[in-house]
Amino acid sequence: MPTITLTACFHCGEPCTEEQVAMDGKDFCCQGCKAVYGLLRDSGLKNYYELEQRPGTRSVLNADEARTDLFDLPEVRDKLVEFSEDGITRIKLQVPQMHCSSCIWLLENLDRLEPAVVRSRVRFSDKELTVNFREGDLSLGKLIALLRNIGYGPQLTGSAYKQNRKKVDRMLYVRLGVAGFCFGNTMFLSFPEYFGATLEDDTLVKGFILLKVLLALPVVFFAARIFFASAWAGVRSRSVNIDQPIAVGVLALFLQSLYEVAAQIGPGYFDSLAGLVFFLLIGRWFQDFTYQALSFDRDLDDFLPLVVLRRNGGTEEHVGVAALNPGDTIIVRDQELVPVDAILRQGTGRIDNSFITGEPLPVRRAIGETIKAGGRQRGAAIELEVLRPFAQSHLKRLWEEQRATGSERPLMPRTMDLVARRFIVAVFTISAAAAVYWGLHEPARIWPVVAAVLIVACPCALALSMPFAYGHTIRLLGRNGLFLRDADVVERMASVDAVVFDKTGTLTAREAWGVRFEGAPLSAHEQALVRSLARHSTHPLSAVLYADLKTPLIDAVDVADTPGEGVGGTLRGVRTTLGNPGFSKAPAMPQANGEAYVYLAFDGVYRGRFAIRKKARAGMAESVLDIARHATTYLLTGDTSVDAGTARMFTPGNMISGCTPPEKARFVNELRHTGRTVMMVGDGLNDAGALQQSNVGVTVSESSAALTPASDAIIGADALHKLPRMLRLSRKAHRIVLTSLVLSLAYNVVGLSFAVSGNLTPIIAAILMPVSSVTVVAFVSIAVWRAARSEKLTE
Numbered sequence: 001m002p003t004i005t006l007t008a009c010f011h012c013g014e015p016c017t018e019e020q021v022a023m024d025g026k027d028f029c030c031q032g033c034k035a036v037y038g039l040l041r042d043s044g045l046k047n048y049y050e051l052e053q054r055p056g057t058r059s060v061l062n063a064d065e066a067r068t069d070l071f072d073l074p075e076v077r078d079k080l081v082e083f084s085e086d087g088i089t090r091i092k093l094q095v096p097q098m099h100c101s102s103c104i105w106l107l108e109n110l111d112r113l114e115p116a117v118v119r120s121r122v123r124f125s126d127k128e129l130t131v132n133f134r135e136g137d138l139s140l141g142k143l144i145a146l147l148r149n150i151g152y153g154p155q156l157t158g159s160a161y162k163q164n165r166k167k168v169d170r171m172l173y174v175r176l177g178v179a180g181f182c183f184g185n186t187m188f189l190s191f192p193e194y195f196g197a198t199l200e201d202d203t204l205v206k207g208f209i210l211l212k213v214l215l216a217l218p219v220v221f222f223a224a225r226i227f228f229a230s231a232w233a234g235v236r237s238r239s240v241n242i243d244q245p246i247a248v249g250v251l252a253l254f255l256q257s258l259y260e261v262a263a264q265i266g267p268g269y270f271d272s273l274a275g276l277v278f279f280l281l282i283g284r285w286f287q288d289f290t291y292q293a294l295s296f297d298r299d300l301d302d303f304l305p306l307v308v309l310r311r312n313g314g315t316e317e318h319v320g321v322a323a324l325n326p327g328d329t330i331i332v333r334d335q336e337l338v339p340v341d342a343i344l345r346q347g348t349g350r351i352d353n354s355f356i357t358g359e360p361l362p363v364r365r366a367i368g369e370t371i372k373a374g375g376r377q378r379g380a381a382i383e384l385e386v387l388r389p390f391a392q393s394h395l396k397r398l399w400e401e402q403r404a405t406g407s408e409r410p411l412m413p414r415t416m417d418l419v420a421r422r423f424i425v426a427v428f429t430i431s432a433a434a435a436v437y438w439g440l441h442e443p444a445r446i447w448p449v450v451a452a453v454l455i456v457a458c459p460c461a462l463a464l465s466m467p468f469a470y471g472h473t474i475r476l477l478g479r480n481g482l483f484l485r486d487a488d489v490v491e492r493m494a495s496v497d498a499v500v501f502d503k504t505g506t507l508t509a510r511e512a513w514g515v516r517f518e519g520a521p522l523s524a525h526e527q528a529l530v531r532s533l534a535r536h537s538t539h540p541l542s543a544v545l546y547a548d549l550k551t552p553l554i555d556a557v558d559v560a561d562t563p564g565e566g567v568g569g570t571l572r573g574v575r576t577t578l579g580n581p582g583f584s585k586a587p588a589m590p591q592a593n594g595e596a597y598v599y600l601a602f603d604g605v606y607r608g609r610f611a612i613r614k615k616a617r618a619g620m621a622e623s624v625l626d627i628a629r630h631a632t633t634y635l636l637t638g639d640t641s642v643d644a645g646t647a648r649m650f651t652p653g654n655m656i657s658g659c660t661p662p663e664k665a666r667f668v669n670e671l672r673h674t675g676r677t678v679m680m681v682g683d684g685l686n687d688a689g690a691l692q693q694s695n696v697g698v699t700v701s702e703s704s705a706a707l708t709p710a711s712d713a714i715i716g717a718d719a720l721h722k723l724p725r726m727l728r729l730s731r732k733a734h735r736i737v738l739t740s741l742v743l744s745l746a747y748n749v750v751g752l753s754f755a756v757s758g759n760l761t762p763i764i765a766a767i768l769m770p771v772s773s774v775t776v777v778a779f780v781s782i783a784v785w786r787a788a789r790s791e792k793l794t795e
Contacts, residue, residue: 010037026423077140083356083372086363088118089135090356093154095147096127107152114138114146129154134354172226176281179223182215183274189215190271210262212270220254221648224277226284245427246280249454253762255446269448275763276455282774294389306714308332308339311383321390328386334540334561338375340386343368347382351446372639379557381536381567423748424721427457432758442758449758456751456765465740465776472784473733480793481719482698489712492696493678493727494734499627500668500690502682503637505540506700506720507624507646508614515548519600519608527551527609530600533559533576539569540683540702541598542578544612564638564661564687566599577601578636581758594643616645619721624649626724632676636690637666665689682725683713698723725791732787737785740776747772 010026022028024035077775083090095107103674107129110120116138120131129152133143148155189208224247231247257268306321311329320337324330329345332338334640338351356374366370371384431453440445470487477484484490501507522530531549534542536559559569566579577584577600584599586606591597598610627633635642635655642657656667670689672680678693683702691697691711702717715723751768754760788794 014394057195084135085353085372087204088132088356089140090130090132090141091140093129093131094127095122095129095152095154100281106150110146111149114143114454150306152396172281172285175223175226176278176285177283179274179278180219182219182223183271183278186212186271186274188217190267203246208746209267212268212543213258213261216254216257216270216273219274219277220250223281224250227280244333245424245431245454245457248428248431249451249762250277250280250445253451266444269762270765272761273446275767276765279763279767280455288718306337306434308336308338321469324386324390326386326388330384330386331381332384333379333381333536334377334379334559334567335538335563336377336517336571338371338373338377338384340373340390341370341388342373342384342386343370345383345385347380349375349382350379352378353572380556423457423745427752428456430457435758438758445758448762449755451762452533452755452765453752456755456760456768457748465744466737467736468777468779469733469740469784472781473729473788476784476788476793477726477729480726481716481720482722483714485712489696490730490733492677492712493679493730496696496727498630498634499633499678499727500634500636500671500680500694501624502664502680502687502690503635503639503646503704504614505641505683506681507616507635507649508540508785509617509622515544515611516611517608518611522523522608524750525553526602528554529571529574529576529602530578532556532571533567533569533578536569537561537578539567540614541596541610541612542567545578545598545610564724575603591640593641594645595641596639616649617720619716621645621649623721623724631679634671636667636687661687661689666691668693679727681715681720725793728763729788729791729793732791733784734781736780736787740780743779744772744776 009028021337026037028037039056065532080093082092093631104122107122110131111117114133116134118134121130122129122774129147131143137443144154189212194228204479209655211285227243227247227250230243235244250273253269253273257270257273260266260268304347307318308321308324309331310319310324311317311331316331330339330342344367346367351365351371352361352362353372353375356372362378370387391753422695434453435446435450438449441666446641467487470490473490474487477490480785491616493637527549528551531546531551532554534545534549535553537543538561554571556569556571559567561567562579562583564580566577566583568575568577568579570576578598581588583595584601584606585604586599586601586609589609592611594613596614598612600607600609624633633650633654635646635650637655637657638659640658642655647655659667664687668678668680670694672693677695677696679696679698680690681698681700684689684691684699691699696712698713699711700713700717701714701719751760751765751772754763
């Protein structure tokens with residue numbers, strides 16, 4: 001008899017049963033998969049198929065999906081769009097089909113499929129896709145059609161989705177209740193068996209068995225449905241997940257029980273089946289509860305240590321963005337982010353929305369117009385009236401999306417994913433071997449043993465250990481003033497072996513030790529010009545001049561702040577510049593160690609210079625020396641000399657003065673290429689390039705909201721002295737994850753040995769699964785807390 005060979009689709013991997021089409025010598029199961037392949041090929045995205053074998057999802061349009069043209073209706077569009085200004089629209093969609101790294105890669109490269117897409121970012125944990133696109137060139141309906149065509153048709157988000165998530169959470173409790181009810185009653189109906197009754201003893205026993213069969217139906221087809229759905233999704237996507245062995249075990253126990261009852265050879269295992277699903281759902285509830293505890297976005301918004309200048313009557317004060325209230329007046333200077341939604345009340349806004357949309361061109365805003373949180377002012381300072389508090393600004397979410405597309409995950413997460421996948425494959429192999437063994441020696445025990453093997457080896461604890469350990473670490477660091485972009489930053493911090501410091505605004509305090517002007521004394525009018533111009537700059541030395549001079553302010557126009565050079569603007573018709581010697585056309589002059597200089601020019605004529613002496617932050621000398629015990633430390637500064645106090649913190653060959661912003665970035669890049677894991681610590685003003693080139697970029701926040709997208713972390717200036725302890729905590733968290741990994745694997749190996757030998761029933765295996773998860777989470781929680789306490793970071 002000839003055998004029938006089914007050809008697998010090159011794109012999605014499903015059998016070509018209904019139709020088979022070909023292109024470029026490759027077979028496809030339908031025109032949709034062929035079209036997606038052609039689209040990827042023509043867009044230069046064929047690497048998609050190299051990320052994972054047959055990574056695609058089949059493009060199928062469900063009959064209940066809304067027509068794409070409906071998304072262009074105003075009432076529908078308004079519910080989905082988060083931001084829409086100057087032709088750029090931002091939308092957040094729920095895409096449940098994403099399941100692997102190739103899905104993320106494709107969805108984050110939508111701009112190569114459709115030129116009207118500016119940027120697309122994935123938040124895999126929530127299956128969310130954020131897309132910024134030019135709506136004039138691509139309507140919302142056409143964007144939805146594009147996503148459906150490549151197999152990632154979105155679900156509606158917004159308030160409807162939030163309500164749906166709540167329903168899903170409630171449904172888990174319903175499933176748990178149904179399973180618990182059926183479990184209790186099934187055990188009650190099993191009493192005759194427990195006391196030795198047989199099928200021939202009494203017709204009542206047969207009635208009890210029939211009732212148990214009926215009670216098993218909602219257990220399997222309703223309560224356990226979440227395991228079957230997840231397992232089937234993995235099968236369809238050609239991926240392995242932790243629910244697959246669970247689903248096989250439940251199904252095997254159910255079918256074996258039905259067979260025994262139908263053949264009248266036994267009462268089945270319905271009590272074990274109901275208890276199995278009940279305890280599995282308890283484990284799933286605990287897992288979901290743990291992940292919700294790790295979702296700390298809303299809880300930690302207040303810890304984001306950004307500072308903004310707020311007008312308080314006739315004075316101006318620096319306050320944390322979390323302290324802003326609707327109606328407050330804030331001042332946003334050149335290069336600073338608008339931290340909250342606000343209305344422009346004074347000045348001319350030249351807003352760069354690249355933080356939101358990816359488009360770098362500044363957009364002009366007039367008085368009375370609304371400016372969204374995340375916009376960056378490019379020009380003279382503006383005054384804004386706060387519309388909404390910081391908790392509603394989504395600035396943290398925008399910051400998270402600034403990571404580089406396709407950036408590689410750290411080694412530990414990738415290793416644990418690989419271990420989990422291969423472990424599941426090993427479990428299936430072991431269960432098959434156990435079935436063969438017991439089939440030869442005691443066939444009646446095959447299915448209980450197989451079910452116990454599949455259940456006890458579920459790597460749920462393995463899946464919980466790393467996110468919980470790093471999530472707990474992030475919260476502890478946040479409470480101590482260091483706010484991380486995501487959990488991967490903890491992993492990279494644990495590997496840091498080189499720390500590069502900027503000097504001004506990082507190692508030195510904001511307050512000046514002394515300020516003097518070298519040159520002919522300035523008139524009151526000239527002092528007013530200097531102070532008014534300094535107000536528009538976020539540089540720490542400008543802040544010193546603004547605080548030191550007490551003259552009234554003058555309106556400035558055509559203000560431009562050049563990183564690493566200086567700030568210039570026109571005030572009362574006088575072109576004024578403050579900056580380095582070249583920027584202000586100053587002659588060569590001697591410089592004293594320990595002093596920073598700001599050179600002044602009016603209308604292109606050098607006028608004099610301010611000599612500013614600043615002291616190091618309290619505790620920084622000890623902190624830098626502490627870091628040097630475990631990592632090499634470097635100093636990069638734009639100053640031409642380094643004072644003796646700062647020089648004592650570093651090895652002489654590790655200090656570079658007169659460093660421009662491009663030179664800082666180049667130095668960090670070269671250091672990385674030598675194999676070092678580099679942390680760059682700076683104020684985010686003149687060192688944004690260096691922050692971007694580093695493995696971990698840390699922005700020091702003290703007197704500005706000059707958050708750079710390159711930052712992996714933000715640290716409050718008053719917490720900077722804790723940095724060595726924070727680095728040690730990250731290393732300890734990494735070791736705790738490794739230890740929990742060993743414990744999880746040891747539990748699974750021991751459990752497997754008992755299950756394979758027939759000494760573990762499925763229901764006991766189901767009880768052990770949540771117990772193991774609780775044990776790992778408890779171990780991780782206690783271990784991380786003790787590690788933080790040893791570093792005095794629990795306050």
